[in-house]
Amino acid sequence: MVERIESMAASKERAGSAHNGYVMLAMLPVFVAVPALFFLAGLGPALGPIVGLPLLILSAVGFVLVSVGFFMIQPNQAVVLTLFGEYRGTVRKDGLHWVWPWFGKQKVSVRAHNIHSERVKINDLRGNPIEIACNVVWRVADTAQAVFDVDDYKEFVNIQIEAGLRTVGSRHPYDDMSDEDETTLRGSGEVVNRELIVELNERLQVAGITVDEAGLTHLAYAPEIAGAMLRRQQADAVIAARKKVVIGAVSMVEDALEKLSSDGVVELDDERKAAMVSNLMVVLCGDREAQPVVNAGTLYQ
Incomplete structure (x- = not known):
C-alpha cells in the first residue's frame, strides 16, 4: 500500500508571496475618504452623477476587494495559496497579510500534535492475542503534500497510526518464553518505540507528516488468555x-x-x-x- 501511494506524483511545498497586510489596511480609509471629500468640497452637485456615481461605485468595489483579501497567520501556522485550482505557494511568516480576493486560502497548523491511539487487539509473533496502544507526536512538515496528496491528512494520520501499530506489534512476541535473548514487546521498549517511529514516518511520508515521538502506552494480554499467562x-x-x-x-x-x-x-x-x-x-x-x-x-x- 505504501509503495503504491508513493508512486503518485508528490507535491512539494514552495514559498508563496503575499503583500503586507498593514499597508493594505491603511488603504481602506482612502476608499471612504475620497468620495466623502469629493462631496464635502461641493463638487458633487457641480459635476453631477456623471462623475459622482462612478466614483462611489469604484470606492465601494475597491473597499470590498481590499477587505476580503486579508488573512492572519499565528506562530507555527501556514496558509496554502491557490489560484483557480493551481498551487501558488505557502506563506509561513506570522502576521497580517493580503492577497487578491480570487486567491484561495487554506490554513494549516504546523504545530506539534499529540494523539493517543485506541486500544487495538492484535496477535503477536507467536499468535497470542494482545491489546496494545500508543502515543504519537506528529507535525506537518510539507503543507503542499498534506493538503493536495491526501484527502484528509488528520484522518489519514489516525488510520496509519493504527496500521503501523498493528505491523510493529505483530513482529515481536509479547514476552520471551525461551532462553534466547530476543526482542520482545514487554522487555524491549526502546527498540519497539524506535521501530514504531520508523514505520510511521514511512507510512506518513506521502502526506508530508513527520513523527517526532512514538511509544507504547498500553500492553497486555487479551482477557481470554490473561489468566493462563x-x-x-x-x-x-x-x-x-x-x-x-x-x-x-x-x-x-x-x-x-x-x-x-x-x-x-x-x-x-x-x-x-x-x-x-x-x-x-x-x-x-x-x-x-x-x-x-x-x-x-x-x-x-
Whole structure:
C-alpha cells in the first residue's frame, strides 16, 4: 500500500508571496475618504452623477476587494495559496497579510500534535492475542503534500497510526518464553518505540507528516488468555527464585566444606560429605525451618 501511494506524483511545498497586510489596511480609509471629500468640497452637485456615481461605485468595489483579501497567520501556522485550482505557494511568516480576493486560502497548523491511539487487539509473533496502544507526536512538515496528496491528512494520520501499530506489534512476541535473548514487546521498549517511529514516518511520508515521538502506552494480554499467562508468569517467578536459592545454597555448602577441611575441624570421607551436603541443602533450600536432631553417638552412628 505504501509503495503504491508513493508512486503518485508528490507535491512539494514552495514559498508563496503575499503583500503586507498593514499597508493594505491603511488603504481602506482612502476608499471612504475620497468620495466623502469629493462631496464635502461641493463638487458633487457641480459635476453631477456623471462623475459622482462612478466614483462611489469604484470606492465601494475597491473597499470590498481590499477587505476580503486579508488573512492572519499565528506562530507555527501556514496558509496554502491557490489560484483557480493551481498551487501558488505557502506563506509561513506570522502576521497580517493580503492577497487578491480570487486567491484561495487554506490554513494549516504546523504545530506539534499529540494523539493517543485506541486500544487495538492484535496477535503477536507467536499468535497470542494482545491489546496494545500508543502515543504519537506528529507535525506537518510539507503543507503542499498534506493538503493536495491526501484527502484528509488528520484522518489519514489516525488510520496509519493504527496500521503501523498493528505491523510493529505483530513482529515481536509479547514476552520471551525461551532462553534466547530476543526482542520482545514487554522487555524491549526502546527498540519497539524506535521501530514504531520508523514505520510511521514511512507510512506518513506521502502526506508530508513527520513523527517526532512514538511509544507504547498500553500492553497486555487479551482477557481470554490473561489468566493462563498470569499463572505462567507466576511459575517463571517461582522457578527463578528457586534457582537463585539453590545457587546460593551450593555456594554456602562449598564454603563450609572447604572451611572445615582447611581448618582441620573434622575429617569426612566421601560418604559422610555426601550426607552432610544433603542435610545442608535440605536446611538451606527448605520452605520451613529445619528441626535440629542431636546426635548422642559418634559421627558414624
